Amino acid sequence: GNSVTQMEGPVTLSEEAFLTINCTYTATGYPSLFWYVQYPGEGLQLLLKATKADDKGSNKGFEATYRKETTSFHLEKGSVQVSDSAVYFCALSDQDSGYALNFGKGTSLLVTP
Amino acid sequence: EAGVVQSPRYKIIEKKQPVAFWCNPISGHNTLYWYLQNLGQGPELLIRYENEEAVDDSQLPKDRFSAERLKGVDSTLKIQPAELGDSAVYLCASSLAEGYNEQFFGPGTRLTVL
Numbered sequence: 001g002n003s004v005t006q007m008e009g010p011v012t013l014s015e016e017a018f019l020t021i022n023c024t025y026t027a028t029g030y031p032s033l034f035w036y037v038q039y040p041g042e043g044l045q046l047l048l049k050a051t052k053a054d055d056k057g058s059n060k061g062f063e064a065t066y067r068k069e070t071t072s073f074h075l076e077k078g079s080v081q082v083s084d085s086a087v088y089f090c091a092l093s094d095q096d097s098g099y100a101l102n103f104g105k106g107t108s109l110l111v112t113p
Numbered sequence: 114e115a116g117v118v119q120s121p122r123y124k125i126i127e128k129k130q131p132v133a134f135w136c137n138p139i140s141g142h143n144t145l146y147w148y149l150q151n152l153g154q155g156p157e158l159l160i161r162y163e164n165e166e167a168v169d170d171s172q173l174p175k176d177r178f179s180a181e182r183l184k185g186v187d188s189t190l191k192i193q194p195a196e197l198g199d200s201a202v203y204l205c206a207s208s209l210a211e212g213y214n215e216q217f218f219g220p221g222t223r224l225t226v227l
Contacts, residue, residue: 044218098169103155
């Protein structure tokens with residue numbers, strides 16, 4: 001079955017540091033890949049997505065590239081801000097699952113001034 | 114445009130009591146999902162609706178959980194009786210239609226079973 005593995009947190013960074021959160025997946029078909037973010041006290045929000053191999057999703061300075069050869073979708077940001085502190089979830093969906101999202105466990109990010 | 118609405122936001126009950134959660138999806142969204150999120154985990158699908166039809170309820174523990182979406186709009190998820198292990202956040206999400214890539218999530222209902 002499908003599964004998503006992402007790096008364990010918490011991740012603590014200083015403001016303006018470079019961020020990478022690793023995500024790898026297992027899927028039988030050709031999934032779409034997503035990063036969702038959950039800010040404290042708020043619901044899950046879609047951060048970015050990629051629907052096919054080599055696509056790059058980007059939003060708010062975050063980027064992730066769909067790498068089929070390494071089955072990865074790592075999240076990166078060049079310079080994090082305190083306001084980026086949140087929990088980040090990698091997820092996939094495909095036709096086999098009826099497009100329901102299959103999430104990783106989440107990675108908590110804390111950015112300090 | 115209003116987002117996905119869920120109520121209540123928080124619920125505390127004694128074990129063996131019944132509890133119900135309500136979700137109103139974004140207007141026009143035919144597909145509705147209920148997810149369960151345990152502490153420190155990612156959400157897991159409980160049930161998926163296409164309009165009023167439950168097209169995937171394979172992960173729903175049917176001995177105590179039930180759900181309905183009678184008119185293909187809002188939905189209710191029920192637990193009867195609740196157990197200690199049901200303490201979690203229950204998330205509702207909607208999308209325009211099956212296969213549409215973006216799901217929009219509500220704020221969730223945090224259930225505590227004592």
